[in-house]
Each structure stands twice: as structure tokens, then as C-alpha cells.
Amino acid sequence: MSDSLPLLLRAARGESVERPPVWMMRQAGRYMKVYRDLRERHPSFRERSENPDLSYEISMQPFEAFQPDGVILFSDILTPLPGMGIDFDIVESKGPLINDPIRSLAQVEALQPLNPTESMPFVGDVLGRLRESVGNQAAVLGFVGAPWTLAAYVVEGKSSKNYAVIKAMAFQEPELLHRLLSHFAESIASYLRYQIDSGAQVVQMFDSWAGQLSPADYDTFAAPYQRRVVELVKQTHPDTPFILYISGSAGVIERMAQTGVDIISLDWTVDMAEACARLPQHIGVQGNVDPGLLFGTPEAIRDRIDDTVRKARGRRHILNLGHGILPGTPEANGHAFFEAGKSVMDRVGAAA
16 A cells, blocks of 8 residues: 555655655746746735645646656745734845844734634645645645744844844843744644645755854754754654755754654755765655756766765665755756656666
């Protein structure tokens, strides 16, 4: 019976599979002409991600074009914020903007507990439709932002190069920041449970900005809240594979493995073999092809995929990029990535 389940789900659970499953972070997006055409008709990102018909259509675009082994909800890590009382917008080419950045205890105390069924019914709608559409041809992935990264956005008020505002809060008013992080951990766990109940078979948490922390500060402000989210989700959904991704994570890989997640998604700045050597055998790996390589030739893409798969041999492995696919990537090279990933075992041979 297990063989009829999606390849990515079986691999994420640690079952023996015929090849590493393959999908790409940000696989629905600006590199695809069909997405850019839709964006011209619907220029508001929040409309595209919060209108269930549009989110479903965009989520399915890469599946229809490339047949990846995973179909991920088209959404944003900030989508749950309004349900907690934090308004935001996403401006094309500028990124997220928080209209009223959180800087005080009164603002933190005014935050509402997240009730995803009430504030984000469109997410459950889309996940359910995706499951129905792809059946066992692909696993449906849900995702969230981790507490530290959400806090970085809402405290800074926008993307940042040096994170001076949230780091000032961390080092001057740590208790205030801990209260905010704790609120996010509880809310994000509720959101993940809702996604799984709605149809997500595998979930990924993005702590995109945790790579900006020193290891000591990661241990204080990121890891405990990652761990709290994982614990809460595993209490009710112990069998749902949980992936953790951090950009710039080479210095904290061992720490990531201690958060209770099943799979570490590696960025491209660490060698796959070295990362596997640093991780306990029971921890799976995802990644970690440089997205910049997709500006190269199909041969270069294929060779790097082969190298990555060889180095991850003997390990639970999901083939992916080490970051989201970049805008401007030739669509044909996205296709080449998937084709090379699906045929990789023809070149590297069966696992020893």
C-alpha cells in the first residue's frame, strides 16, 4: 500500500525509494511566463496568495509544466500575520512592508491568538484542492515562517541588511522579544496543524533570517522557538515529515538537527558530503544545488545534480535547490533541472 503514496512523502518518511524526489523552492513564480502573465492581470501579491482560485492556479503551474514530486502551496510566510492583528503589504521589487512595526510591550500584548480556520480559510481551501488534483503523483507541501524570521520582519518593518532594530531589541529588551517569539511559536504551530488537517502531507519551516545570528544567539532566539513549533505539531501530527530551512546555515547545521525536525534543508554554501558527515544519520537532507547554476547549461545542471545525489547517497534525500529559484532563470533550465533530477539514477547508479 505504501508504494502507492507519493514518492516525496515516502522519501521524507525515510522509506527506501527508487530515486530522490525533486521539487524546487519558489518553483511557482517569476521565472515562469504563465505566472508573469497572471501577475499582470492581478498585480497585488496578497490577492494572488489569498484568493483561493488564484493561489490554486499558481500552485499548479509548475506541476503542469514540469511534474515535480512536490507541489507547494503558493502563499507567503507573512500570510498569518493579519490573523494576529498585524497588517502588512508586499510591494513588487521591494518586498514586505509592516504598516505598524512592533516595538513595544503593549503591541505584543495586543496580539491575538491565531485561529487559521477563521482568518485564513483560503489556505485550507487551496490545500484540499491541491490534494484532490495531484492525487499520488506528487506530495502536497505546506509551509510557514519560523518565529525568529517573522519577528525580524514585524520588528524591522521590512526586509533588512543588518537587522539592527531586532538585534537592538534582542540585546536591550530580551524579555520583550521572547514574549513576541513565544506568541509566534504558538500561532505558527496552530497554523501548521491547520495546514496538515487541510491536506498538507509534508511541511517546511523557513527561518530565512536565522543565518544572521551568531551560534550563541541562534541558541537563544531561534532554536528554542523552532523546537517549540516542532513539539506542538508533533504532539498532534507525529507522522507528518517536518523540514527546516535556514539560508546561510553552514555555521548552525548541527544545532538545526537538535530541534526535532526530520529533514534539514541545506543551502548551497555547504558541501553536501560535509553536511551529511555533520548530521546524525537519522536526519534527512534536502537540497542543495546553487540556484545560480540554473543560469548555466543543461550539462552543468545535470553534472551538479549527479554530484549532489552521489554525496547524499545512503541518506534520506530530497533533491532541491539551496534557495528559491531566482527571477530571470530561463524556464527551459527549470525544465532541465527536473529532467536531470528524475533521470539521475540512470547516471549515478543504484545506491550501494
